[in-house]
Amino acid sequence: MEYVTDLTSGSSPKIRKAAQNIIKRNLTGYCSYLLEALIKEIEKPKAWQTQCQLIRAIGIVNCCEALPFLKEQIEIHHENTVLYRDLAFSIFLLENLGSDELNLSFLFESIEKGNDLQISGACSAILYKKIIPNENDIKKIISGVSIFTEDEGKKITPRCYIAAIAYIWPKNEVKDFLESCKESKWPGLVEIAQNALEGKEPKIQLV
Numbered sequence: 001m002e003y004v005t006d007l008t009s010g011s012s013p014k015i016r017k018a019a020q021n022i023i024k025r026n027l028t029g030y031c032s033y034l035l036e037a038l039i040k041e042i043e044k045p046k047a048w049q050t051q052c053q054l055i056r057a058i059g060i061v062n063c064c065e066a067l068p069f070l071k072e073q074i075e076i077h078h079e080n081t082v083l084y085r086d087l088a089f090s091i092f093l094l095e096n097l098g099s100d101e102l103n104l105s106f107l108f109e110s111i112e113k114g115n116d117l118q119i120s121g122a123c124s125a126i127l128y129k130k131i132i133p134n135e136n137d138i139k140k141i142i143s144g145v146s147i148f149t150e151d152e153g154k155k156i157t158p159r160c161y162i163a164a165i166a167y168i169w170p171k172n173e174v175k176d177f178l179e180s181c182k183e184s185k186w187p188g189l190v191e192i193a194q195n196a197l198e199g200k201e202p203k204i205q206l207v
Helices: 011-025 029-042 050-062 065-074 082-095 104-113 114-127 137-144 160-167 171-181 185-195
Strands: none
Touching: 011 029, 029 050, 029 065, 029 171, 029 185, 050 065, 050 082, 065 082, 082 104, 082 114, 104 114, 104 185, 114 137, 114 160, 137 160, 137 185, 160 185, 171 185
16 A cells, blocks of 8 residues: 555645556555545645546546545536546446446436536546447437537547547447537547547547
């Protein structure tokens, strides 16, 4: 447990680096320490980078005990709005642990809520886990994410993540969507969509 000292140090840079290492090495056994660190760090407005790393670590190393706290935080107003993306990423991952049946309810709730960063987070989790929903759900996802195109390139919109996973989804369900993505003003999405249309994993890594 080499990172316990750093996680309990109260130093945001040390905590951030420890969380990054835990993610990189996919280490288990740190759940309670990650959650305790996040509870303290979330109170520091300037520590958003550390908060994001802790939140992602919690999702990636399957810290189910943190799920209630994450769900509580996603309903709170945060000045650093990027937190919503990482909160949604980890909530989606944790809600899909330990079950063979895919649970997309959080993604659809996020789409209904209309917070594009929150939607992006859930979509990035789908990409991260290389999830293939059923065709009806694919239609619903594409319909829900397609409207979010503002400032594309300056930020990664929800449809960017879906375009990046679409190369392993049924071609008949994604062709029109990917063609529309090729009209993006962001060259990155144009490339991702073209790769997906060709059935290739995009070279551009979004997660």
